Amino acid sequence: ETSAPLLAVRGLEAWYGESHVLHGIDIDVRRGEVVTLLGRNGAGKTTTLKSIMGILPKRKGSVVFEGKELMHLPARWIARAGIAFCPEERGIFSSLSVQENLMLPPKVKPGGLSVEHIFTLFPNLKERLSSQGTKLSGGEQQMLAIGRILRTGANLLLLDEPTEGLAPVIVQQIGRTIAQLKQQGFTIVLVEQNFHFASSVADRHYIVEQGETVDMIENSDLERNIGKLHAYLGV
């Protein structure tokens, strides 16, 4: 029971209309782990997160979270089970202030972080409390987007390219936040293009190729696998 993964994805397939884009995704995530999905553009990483979250209509396979099959539940029930998704486009409301954005998401479970707690993770946000979403830098918007999902009480966070387009110093800050969240007991699955960042935060990496998970590499084994990884990612 203790060794059962928090999230177990088996044979996950997904379609956009007639277009079959996921052909077989298998992922295990243990409680408290940080796991990345790596792969080339268009490999299906974002689609994998959306499919776990239930926001794609046509799916097949199995997604078990805390021992419960989620596959046939609508997205709002999956959120209530304790999973939150932070999209690449961040999804914050530009006309609302930082504080209003943080107050927006409903708590779906007990244990959602207070706004004060979120400010201890992101002190910059506190200084921008009454700033409108549009006035924030890219880094501040990303922090707000992550902060916002922490309000919900979810314990599994799905983050889509949290470092995209951000300056190196902000990327480091996001990395420290992810480490803090891990320490506080959150489990995180993130899609990353920034391989250096991925290796600095994650315990394990899944490689996604053409809609399938083709390999899993422990972060501690990364150096031995660097050649293989370069071949997968084409870098």
Ligand code: ATP
């Ligand atoms: P990227 O880093 O470029 O976002 P990814 O690995 O996250 O890559 P996905 O965004 O999951 O890849 O896309 C997987 C495949 O699904 C691609 O071939 C893409 O063109 C296709 N796709 C993505 N979104 C849609 C959509 N809304 N409608 C139709 N096809 C889509």
